[in-house]
Structure formats: structure tokens, C-alpha cells
Amino acid sequence: MKQPTAVKLHMHHINKLFGGVHALKDVDFTVHGGEIHALLGANGAGKSTLMKILSGAYQADGGAIRLNEQTITVASPADAKAAGIHCVYQEVDTALVPSLTVCENILLDRKPKGKGLRWLRWNAMYQEAEAILREIGYEIPVREKAENLTLSEKQIVLIARAVSQQAKCVIFDEPTAPLSLEEAERLFRVMNRLKADGVACIFISHRLPEIMTVCDRVTVMRDGCHVWTKSTAELQITHIVEAMLGKTFQEENPKVAANIGETLLEVRGVRQGTKVRGVDFQVRSGEVVGIVGLVGAGKTELSRLLFGADTMEEGEIVLGGRTVRLREPRDAVRAGIVLVPEERRKEGILIDESIRTNLTLPILKHFTAGGFIRRNEEKEHARSMIGDLGVKTPHEEAAVGYLSGGNQQKVVIGKWLATEADVFLFDEPTKGVDIGAKRDIFTLIGKLAQAGKGIVYLSCEIAEIIGISDRVLVMCDGRIVKELTGSEVTSENILLYASGGESHEEK
Amino acid sequence: MKKNKVLDFSYKYGAIFVIIAVIIFFSIVNPNFLTYDNITDILRYISIVTLVAIGVTFSLIVDGFDLSVGSTVSLTTVVTASLMVWYQLPLPLVILIPILLGAIVGLVNAWLIVKIRIPDLLATLSMLYIVAGLHKTYTQGFSIYNNMPMPDGSTAQGILGEGFLWIGQGKLLGVPVPVIIMLVAVVAVHVFLAYTRGGRLLYITGGNQEAARLSGISIYKVRTVAYVLSGVFAALAGIIFTARVGSGQVDAGSPLLMEAVAAAFVGFSVFGAGKPNVIGTFLGAFLIGILVNGLTMLNLPYYAFDIIKGAVLVFALSMTYLHMHRRKS
Numbered sequence: 001m002k003q004p005t006a007v008k009l010h011m012h013h014i015n016k017l018f019g020g021v022h023a024l025k026d027v028d029f030t031v032h033g034g035e036i037h038a039l040l041g042a043n044g045a046g047k048s049t050l051m052k053i054l055s056g057a058y059q060a061d062g063g064a065i066r067l068n069e070q071t072i073t074v075a076s077p078a079d080a081k082a083a084g085i086h087c088v089y090q091e092v093d094t095a096l097v098p099s100l101t102v103c104e105n106i107l108l109d110r111k112p113k114g115k116g117l118r119w120l121r122w123n124a125m126y127q128e129a130e131a132i133l134r135e136i137g138y139e140i141p142v143r144e145k146a147e148n149l150t151l152s153e154k155q156i157v158l159i160a161r162a163v164s165q166q167a168k169c170v171i172f173d174e175p176t177a178p179l180s181l182e183e184a185e186r187l188f189r190v191m192n193r194l195k196a197d198g199v200a201c202i203f204i205s206h207r208l209p210e211i212m213t214v215c216d217r218v219t220v221m222r223d224g225c226h227v228w229t230k231s232t233a234e235l236q237i238t239h240i241v242e243a244m245l246g247k248t249f250q251e252e253n254p255k256v257a258a259n260i261g262e263t264l265l266e267v268r269g270v271r272q273g274t275k276v277r278g279v280d281f282q283v284r285s286g287e288v289v290g291i292v293g294l295v296g297a298g299k300t301e302l303s304r305l306l307f308g309a310d311t312m313e314e315g316e317i318v319l320g321g322r323t324v325r326l327r328e329p330r331d332a333v334r335a336g337i338v339l340v341p342e343e344r345r346k347e348g349i350l351i352d353e354s355i356r357t358n359l360t361l362p363i364l365k366h367f368t369a370g371g372f373i374r375r376n377e378e379k380e381h382a383r384s385m386i387g388d389l390g391v392k393t394p395h396e397e398a399a400v401g402y403l404s405g406g407n408q409q410k411v412v413i414g415k416w417l418a419t420e421a422d423v424f425l426f427d428e429p430t431k432g433v434d435i436g437a438k439r440d441i442f443t444l445i446g447k448l449a450q451a452g453k454g455i456v457y458l459s460c461e462i463a464e465i466i467g468i469s470d471r472v473l474v475m476c477d478g479r480i481v482k483e484l485t486g487s488e489v490t491s492e493n494i495l496l497y498a499s500g501g502e503s504h505e506e507k
Numbered sequence: 508m509k510k511n512k513v514l515d516f517s518y519k520y521g522a523i524f525v526i527i528a529v530i531i532f533f534s535i536v537n538p539n540f541l542t543y544d545n546i547t548d549i550l551r552y553i554s555i556v557t558l559v560a561i562g563v564t565f566s567l568i569v570d571g572f573d574l575s576v577g578s579t580v581s582l583t584t585v586v587t588a589s590l591m592v593w594y595q596l597p598l599p600l601v602i603l604i605p606i607l608l609g610a611i612v613g614l615v616n617a618w619l620i621v622k623i624r625i626p627d628l629l630a631t632l633s634m635l636y637i638v639a640g641l642h643k644t645y646t647q648g649f650s651i652y653n654n655m656p657m658p659d660g661s662t663a664q665g666i667l668g669e670g671f672l673w674i675g676q677g678k679l680l681g682v683p684v685p686v687i688i689m690l691v692a693v694v695a696v697h698v699f700l701a702y703t704r705g706g707r708l709l710y711i712t713g714g715n716q717e718a719a720r721l722s723g724i725s726i727y728k729v730r731t732v733a734y735v736l737s738g739v740f741a742a743l744a745g746i747i748f749t750a751r752v753g754s755g756q757v758d759a760g761s762p763l764l765m766e767a768v769a770a771a772f773v774g775f776s777v778f779g780a781g782k783p784n785v786i787g788t789f790l791g792a793f794l795i796g797i798l799v800n801g802l803t804m805l806n807l808p809y810y811a812f813d814i815i816k817g818a819v820l821v822f823a824l825s826m827t828y829l830h831m832h833r834r835k836s
Contacts, residue, residue, distance in 0.1 A: 309721055333723030347721050350714045361711065361722045364704050371703045415722065 007033030007168045007200050008068055009054075009085075015062035016049055016224075023049050025224045027063075031169065033198040036191055038211045038232075040204075041221035042244050042462070047204055050221070051171050054202075055087040056080035067168070081109065084168030086161070088175055092154040098147035103129035105146050106160045132160045136190045152183040159190060169200040176205055177296040180274075188214050206294040208237045208499040222246050237501055238492070245462075245491045258446070260470065261285035264454035265337070265423045267306065270315030275301040277478035279315075283423060283454035288445065290469025291458045291480070294498050298478040299458040300342050303427040306456070307339035308332040320422065333362060336422040340412050340429050344405070348412040351401030355393060356382035358400050358411050363418045381418070389414045390440050406437020413444055423454045430464060442468055462494050476500050518830045519779035522787070522823070526794050533801035540801060547683060553796035554685035555580075555744045555751070559763050560770035560788045561696055562740035566627070567771055567783040568700070569733040570713040571620060574631040576741040576767060578638035579612050580760025583745030585642050588651040588667065588755025595665040602746055609742025612638055613735035620734065621727050635764075643757060651755035667753055675750025685747050689789075692743070696785045709733055710782065765813070766795050769820035775827045795819060 009031050016024040024046050031037045041047045052058040054065065056077040064071050067083055074080045080087075089095055096105050106129045129142040138156050140149065146157065155175050162170050172191070176184040191201055191214065205211055211218065212232060220227040220243040227243050265283040270276060275298040283289050293299050304310045306317065308326030317324050317337075324335045332338070341347040349358050359382045360367060367378040382396040389410040393403060400411055409429055416424065426445070430438045445468060449455055459465055465472055472484040474497040482497040495501075517524075533540040559576050566573035583605035590596045590604060612634065619630035647658065653666040677684045700706035712719045712729040720726045741760070748759055773794055774780070774787025798815055 307721070328725065329721050330723045330725050338723075339721065341721055346715070347717050350711060350718050352714055353711070357707070357711070361719075361724070364707060368704045371705060373702060373704055373707060375702075419723075 007084075007198060008066075009169050009200055010066040010069075011050065011054060011063065012066060013063040014050065014053060014060050014065075016046075016053065016058065017061050023224050024053075024060075027221070027224070027226045029219060029226065030229070031200045031202055033168065033200045034195055035216040036195055036201040036203055036214055038203050038205065038215040038218045039221065040208075040211070040218060040240060040244060045221040045244070046224040047221050048173070049224075051087070051173060051202065051204065054080065054169075055085060055171060081165065084166060085171070086165070086167045086169070087171040087173060088155055088158045088162070090174045090177065092151065092158055095158055096146045096154055098145065100146060101142065102140050102144050102146060102149070102157055103142040105157050106132060106142075106164055108161060109165060128164075129160070132164050136160060136163060136193050138186070138190055150183075152179050152187060155187065156190060159194070163194070167194075167199055169202065170194060171202045171204075173204050174206065174296075176207060176210060177294070184210060206499050208240055208496075208501055210500075211240075212237060220244055237496065241492050241495045244495065258286040258288075258449040259452075260287045261452060264320060265456075266316075266318040268316040268318065270302065270305055270312050270317070272301065272305055272310060272312045272314075275478050276305060276312075279475075279478075279480055281473055281480060281483075283456055285422075285452045285454055286449050287470050288449050288455040288457055288468055290465040290472045291456060291475055292462060292465040292472055292494055292498060293458075293460060293475030295460055297460075297475045297498065299460070299475055300427055301478075302475070303339055303341070303425045303456070303458055306332070306425055307337060309339070309341075333419060333421070336420070337425065338362075338416040338419060338421040338423070339425040340409070340416070340427065342427040342431065344408055344412060344431070345401075349400045349408055352399055354397045355386065355391065355400055355403075355411055356396040359385050359396075359415050361415055363415075366418070385414045385417070388417075389444070404434065404437070405432040406434050406440070409433055409437065409441060410444075413441065421453070423456065424448055425456045425458070427458045428460070429457075430459070430461065462491050462498075465494065466491065474498050515779075518776055518826060521826060522773055522777045522790065522794070525822075526790065526797070529794065529797055529801065533797065533804070537801070537804045540804065545800065547686070549793070549796040549800045550686045550689070551683045551751075552800065553792040554683075554689035555748050556763055556766045556770060556795065557689045557789055557792040558692060558740050558744035558747065559760075560767035560774075560792050561692060561785055562737035562744075563767045563771045564696075564774065564783045564785055564788045565709070565733045565736045565740070566631075568709045568713045569730045570716065571627040571730065571733065572631060573613075573616060573734060573737040574628065574764065575612060575616060575634035575638055576737060577760040577762070577764030578635045578642065579609055579738055579741035580745040580748060580763055581758055582612070582638050582642040582645075582760075583608055583742040584749045584759045585646045585651055585755040585757065587746050587749040589646070591667050591671065592651050592653060592655060592663045592665040592755075593657075598668065598670055601671060605742045605746055606739055609738035609740075609745070610735050611738070612741075613738025614731070616738070617731035617734040621730050639758075639761070646755070646757060648757060650757050653754070667749070672750050672753055675747050675752070685751065688743075688747065692740075693785055693789045700785060705732070713782075765816055765820070766792070769816055769823060770795055772820060772823040772827060776823060776830070781827075781830065791823070 011027065011029040014024050014027045027050055029050060039047045049058065053060045056074045056079050059075065065074055072083050074083065103126050107125055126142050133140060136159060140153050140156060146154065175187060179187065194201055203215060215232050217229060217231050218235060218240065219229040220240060222244060261284055263282050264285050267279060267281050270279045279302055281289065291299055305312045308329045308331050311327065317326060319335050319337065326332050345351055356379060360378050367374050379396060386393060386396055391407045391410045393407065400408055429441055445455055457468055466489055472489050472494065473480045474482040474484065474494055476498055484493055539545055559580060562576050563573055586608060587601060587605045590601045616631055616634055619625045620627050655663045657663055674684055679687055708724060708729050712724060712726045716726050745760065749755055770791035771783060771788050773791030774784055777787035777790050780787055795816060799812055802812060802815060
């Protein structure tokens with residue numbers, strides 16, 4: 001698989017518009033064969049969009065892609081593969097056929113050759129698959145079914161598939177996020193093999209320490225623009241963090257002062273699988289605790305455990321001095337813990353039902369006499385809620401599915417307001433929410449804090465966390481790695497700890 | 508745009524138009540079709556199907572399916588008859604025990620589906636065979652009738668009493684009793700579904716189980732209730748069936764499954780509800796009733812009826828799914 005000539009892939013003045021939003025502005029990006037090139041940026045910086053254009057999933061609105069000084073057209077993922085550009089996606093399962101063997105998955109894209117009846121030459125295929133795996137220095141039984149592999153092995157199968165097709169460029173889209181340290185180390189060895197064979201490797205990761213050790217060069221993107229490309233040797237983590245955040249980075253502080261009282265919720269040693277690995281923290285009345293972490297740090301999993309949506313393996317939840325056992329969300333609601341979930345349309349609301357039905361769902365008993373729903377009282381409650389929350393809708397009978405994301409989120413929050421819960425968990429509540437509604441949601445959270453509720457705000461949006469929290473807990477790899485208060489709460493600190501910076505150095 | 512309007516209109520009122528068209532057609536071909544006696548006949552015929560279909564409707568509302576209702580009818584039919592013929596139990600027990608049996612079948616279904624997490628179709632398909640096997644084993648394959656000979660050579664002492672037969676054959680103010688029971692059931696279930704908390708929870712759970720669960724609803728309980736109600740309504744149908752024919756026929760319920768499912772799916776589209784509802788289910792059963800009745804009058808062979816019933820089901824399903832996919836896109 002030696003490359004005869006050095007590969008040079010150049011993305012030239014790439015532009016991309018989504019609706020009216022300029023997602024990529026004149027981005028230049030060059031990667032050479034035989035290097036591992038990190039592509040970095042905060043959420044929404046445009047790195048995924050850029051890579052989707054390179055791999056054919058999106059079309060650029062302007063600019064050109066040049067491979068060895070020749071302009072190529074990448075109109076589909078098939079075009080990209082034909083040009084030798086392959087992608088190892090984060091969701092490996094979408095690219096694998098679980099019921100087929102490792103061998104078949106590696107050789108999946110291969111077109112049958114020859115004429116007439118084409119027998120599958122199994123032995124030759126197994127040998128070839130083994131040879132490819134050996135080439136990248138990894139051993140997986142080729143007759144094993146893909147569904148029985150670990151996540152990291154599945155990634156290797158995808159890499160092997162790329163190698164089997166003489167890949168010139170391989171994009172690694174956050175492959176290490178779900179991996180353990182040893183698994184990541186093994187992946188890096190494979191990447192180095194590819195590099196030695198002259199393949200251009202593009203590596204996307206949020207873990208800065210591993211980038212410093214693995215990558216040759218780093219490109220940072222921010223707000224759809226290319227910031228700089230530098231060699232890793234002349235860089236320190238802090239430089240990268242600064243470039244990712246930018247100097248202009250400021251968000252107006254939506255924090256409302258509330259009196260912080262005694263402890264409401266105490267979480268002790270909560271643990272579940274590999275995603276939540278022993279979490280302890282406390283929330284006091286009137287306090288907004290921000291839990292911040294990168295995508296995949298275990299925030300959603302933690303919030304679901306605290307709400308009883310999943311069952312914890314170990315740990316204890318103490319609410320108002322009493323240990324509560326949560327087998328189902330119903331138990332949590334009764335005890336006084338409620339969750340505004342991340343997947344709003346799937347988990348938060350019933351999109352086909354009316355605003356009224358959604359708003360009164362958890363408190364339907366209040367409007368029921370002898371089993372019958374008192375429709376008028378229910379309507380009245382819905383109307384006053386709609387007014388309080390500022391939901392923009394013609395009337396309370398409109399289906400929630402027709403509302404904008406922000407208004408849907410208000411309905412989700414609104415359904416819990418009347419339950420008199422003590423602790424509100426918010427999991428990425430501003431995802432897909434416009435700025436106006438975002439401000440309304442922050443105001444609502446502020447009011448809840450003033451009313452003496454305890455708030456847990458989980459998000460990967462660092463600016464929001466800084467703006468809203470009284471105290472910030474940084475989560476990384478299923479653990480709370482750092483508590484930040486007062487002047488320590490800075491974007492730099494959060495990003496440093498969230499990307500495993502400090503803990504890595506301690507080891 | 509215009510095509511959409513036509514589709515919307517046909518979806519909303521299609522089922523109603525089909526019913527009216529079928530009525531007009533049969534009343535032209537056969538002058539006896541629109542007589543009071545014949546309409547009463549049709550209603551009496553569909554009273555049992557409607558009860559079974561109400562059960563299926565409950566399972567559909569929670570986004571499930573109950574294929575075992577036909578077998579439950581068979582089981583409760585022979586049990587009801589045997590309680591009188593073999594054991595000469597008093598009337599209240601004769602009615603209560605089959606209803607409990609229906610509830611138990613529903614509980615087992617719910618346990619398999621909710622706890623063990625077997626997909627609803629497969630779980631209730633298995634139960635279809637288990638319950639069918641149970642009812643034949645119970646009667647050793649024989650139907651149960653008054654003073655039947657017993658395996659040991661003696662004669663059974665009991666008969667199906669007058670009071671019991673009245674349930675299936677009697678009249679109240681000129682209206683057959685089973686028709687009254689059916690209408691009461693339809694109205695009561697409609698009120699339950701539309702105006703009570705229980706009905707709301709059934710629909711919510713069926714609409715989006717995860718969202719319902721994360722809103723603090725005990726979806727396991729709600730789904731269990733739906734399957735139990737399905738079993739209970741099948742049992743009611745079984746009791747009335749026994750009273751109507753005056754004996755406990757083996758395999759009485761198996762043809763009912765198909766009709767009940769067709770009725771419930773026709774019901775989806777009545778007035779464009781787009782979800783299972785009991786008024787629609789009733790009209791669906793009515794459509795099947797008039798078709799069977801009218802075709803009988805035309806002297807069509809009875810074994811050809813399944814073709815018609817199947818076609819009705821396919822038509823109803825087409826309407827529902829065409830509409831659903833269009834709404835999604």
C-alpha cells in the first residue's frame with residue numbers, strides 16, 4: 001500500500017450556507033500525505049461541516065477541492081471514496097453490517113469482478129482481510145461477526161476498509177470520544193502506521209492532550225473561519241484553547257441573584273457502566289449548579305440516572321435529607337426531581353398532542369374529578385401557563401409539533417412548573433433554540449432559583465454554563481474532574497479540564 | 508395541492524362514503540335490505556364483533572396489538588357453556604368467571620409484552636395458539652350443549668338457562684339485548700377514552716412511550732390495563748356468543764379476529780381521526796356487517812366472504828398508511 005507520490009489534499013476557499021447562516025467562510029485547509037493533522041474548534045465552529053463537504057455528504061456553495069493540484073468533484077460519498085477519501089465516523093454502527101463477518105465488512109465496498117457466475121472465494125477473502133489487518137498492526141478474528149466486536153474494534157474494521165481501497169486520506173471524526181485510554185493508544189498506533197504509509201490523516205478530537213502527542217499539525221477553526229494552522233511542536237495547550245475561544249468571546253451575563261439556602265439534593269457515588277463512573281455533588285436551594293463537559297462526557301447519562309429514567313448500578317440520591325430510590329421517572333417526579341431532557345421532540349413532548357395536553361400531563365390529577373377531566377379548568381391552566389411562559393401560539397389547542405424549538409422547550413419546562421418539584425435538571429435545554437427563546441429560558445431558570453428550587457444545568461455550551469451557574473462542575477469521561485467557583489470560572493479553565501488537560505498531566 | 512385536498516377529503520369522509528354507498532347499492536339490488544328486521548339482524552350480527560373490536564382498539568391505542576382475542580372468545584364461549592352444563596353454577600358466576608379468564612389472558616399478554624419485552628404481535632400470536640389449545644383441551648375437542656353425553660357415559664345434568672339465553676336472544680323494547688349491550692359498551696368506552704384521565708393516559712402512552720415515561724407516567728401499568736381490557740371485552744363477546752347460539756361451540760372465535768382487526772382499522776380513518784377510536788371501530792364493524800349481510804342476500808357462497816373482508820382490511824390499512832406517510836413527508 002505504499003503511496004507512489006506524496007498526497008496533497010487542498011480545500012480552497014470553501015463556503016457553505018445553511019439558510020441564511022454562513023457556516024463556512026472562505027475556509028482554506030491543506031493536509032499532506034504522511035501527517036496526522038488535527039482539526040479543532042468549539043461546537044459550531046464548522047469543522048464537521050467542512051469534513052462533510054470533503055467526504056461528499058454536503059455540497060460546498062463555493063470553493064474547490066484539489067487532490068495533488070487537480071480539482072476533483074465530490075458530489076457524493078461514492079465520489080469521495082473513488083478519490084480515496086474515507087471517513088471513520090463516530091457512529092461506527094451506521095457504517096457496519098452487524099450480521100456479517102469482519103472479513104465481509106472490510107471488503108464490503110468491493111465491486112465483484114469478472115463475468116458470469118462469480119463464486120465468492122472465501123479463503124482468499126479471509127487471507128486478504130487478515131493481511132490488511134496485519135498491515136495496520138491489529139488482530140481481530142476475521143470470521144467474527146461485526147456485532148460481537150467492541151467499539152474500538154469496529155473502528156479498526158472501518159479503517160481496514162479504507163486501507164483495502166488504497167485510501168489517500170482518512171478522516172477520523174472524534175473516534176476517541178467513546179474509547180478508554182488503552183483503546184485510544186492502540187488506535188493511535190494504527191494511525192501512525194497509516195501515516196508511515198503516506199496516508200493523510202485528519203483527526204478531530206476534543207481531547208487536547210492526545211492531540212499534542214499524536215498530531216503533527218493543528219488547524220483551529222472558529223465561527224466558520226480558519227484561524228490558523230501550526231505545527232504541534234511550536235504549540236502549547238493554552239494557545240489552542242485561546243484560539244478556539246477567541247478574544248471577542250463574551251456572552252451577556254443572564255444570572256439573577258437568588259438566596260442560596262440549605263442542601264436540597266445530594267448525589268453520592270452514582271455509577272452506571274462506562275459512562276457515569278462515580279459522581280458526587282450537592283445542590284442547595286436557590287442554587288444553579290452547572291455541569292459542563294464535552295459531548296460524550298456522560299452528562300445525559302447522569303441526568304437520566306438522577307431522574308430514574310435509567311437505573312444506577314451504585315450510588316445514592318438524597319433529597320431533602322431522605323434517601324430516595326428511583327426505579328422509574330415516576331418515582332423521581334413524586335419525590336420532586338424533574339428533567340428537561342436533551343432529545344426534546346422524542347422525550348420531552350408529545351408532538352402530535354396539543355399544548356394543553358402536554359402542559360397538564362404530569363398534573364392531570366389536579367384537573368380530574370371521579371376520573372373525568374374537567375376540560376375547562378385544564379384549558380384555563382394551559383392558557384395562563386402559555387401567558388407566563390411566553391409561548392408564541394395562536395391558542396392552547398395547537399399541536400406542539402408545529403411550534404418552534406424554543407416554544408416547544410418552554411412547554412417542556414412548563415409541564416413541570418406546576419408539579420412543585422424541588423430539583424430541576426436541564427439537559428442541553430438550549431439545543432436548537434433561538435436566541436430570544438434562550439433568554440426566556442434563562443429568565444425562567446432564574447425565577448425558579450429565586451423561588452428556592454435547586455437547578456442542575458448540564459451543557460456543553462461553555463458560555464451558557466458560565467453565564468447561568470453559581471458553581472461549575474467540569475465533567476470528563478464520566479467523572480466530575482473539577483469544581484470551579486468565582487473567578488476560576490473561565491472558558492479557558494473549563495475547556496482545559498473538560499478536555500482532560502489537568503488530569504492528564506497529573507498522571 | 509389539489510391532489511392533497513382530494514386525498515384529505517377522502518381520508519376524512521372516505522369510510523363514511525363507502526358505508527353509505529354500500530347501503531345504497533344493497534338497497535337497490537334488494538328491497539328487503541333496508542327493512543327494520545334486516546337492520547336489526549345486521550346490528551345483532553355485529554354486536555359480538557364490535558365487542559371484540561373494542562378490545563383490539565384498546566391494544567392499538569397503546570401502540571400495541573392483540574391477536575389473541577379470537578382465541579379468548581373461543582375459550583370463554585366453551586367455559587361459559589360448561590359452567591352451566593357441567594357444573595350448573597348460578598348465573599352471576601357463569602358471567603364473572605369467563606370475564607376473569609379474559610382478564611388473565613390479558614395479564615399474561617401484558618406480562619410477555621411489557622416485562623419480557625416480546626414484540627406485541629409475536630407475544631399475542633403465541634397466546635393465540637396457547638389459548639386455542641387450552642379451550643380444545645378443556646372440552647376435549649367437543650362442543651358443549653344441553654344434556655350432552657359425558658366421556659364417562661353419563662349425561663350432563665345442566666342446561667343453558669332461560670335467563671342466560673335472554674342475554675343473546677332476548678329483546679328489550681323491540682331491540683335485541685346484544686345490540687343494547689353493544690351500544691352501551693360503545694358509548695361507555697367512548698366517554699372513557701375521550702373524557703377521563705384513564706383514556707388520556709392510554710392515548711399518551713401510545714403516542715410516545717418514552718415521552719410519556721419521562722413525564723412520570725407509569726407506562727407499564729397503562730399498557731397492562733389496555734391488554735386486560737382487551738381480554739375482558741373478548742370475554743364479554745364470548746359470553747354473548749354462547750347465549751346467542753345456545754351452546755359452547757369449539758373455535759367459535761377464530762373468524763372474529765379478522766373482522767375485529769378490520770373494524771378497528773377502518774375506525775382509524777373515520778372522520779380523519781388518524782388514531783384508534785371506538786366510534787370508528789363501531790362504524791367499521793357496521794361496514795363489515797352490512798357487507799356480509801348484503802352478500803348473503805345475494806346468495807354469494809359464504810366461503811367467498813373472507814375475500815371481501817380481507818379487501819376491506821387492505822383498503823382501510825391503505826388509507827391509514829398512505830395518510831401517515833404523507834403527513835410525515
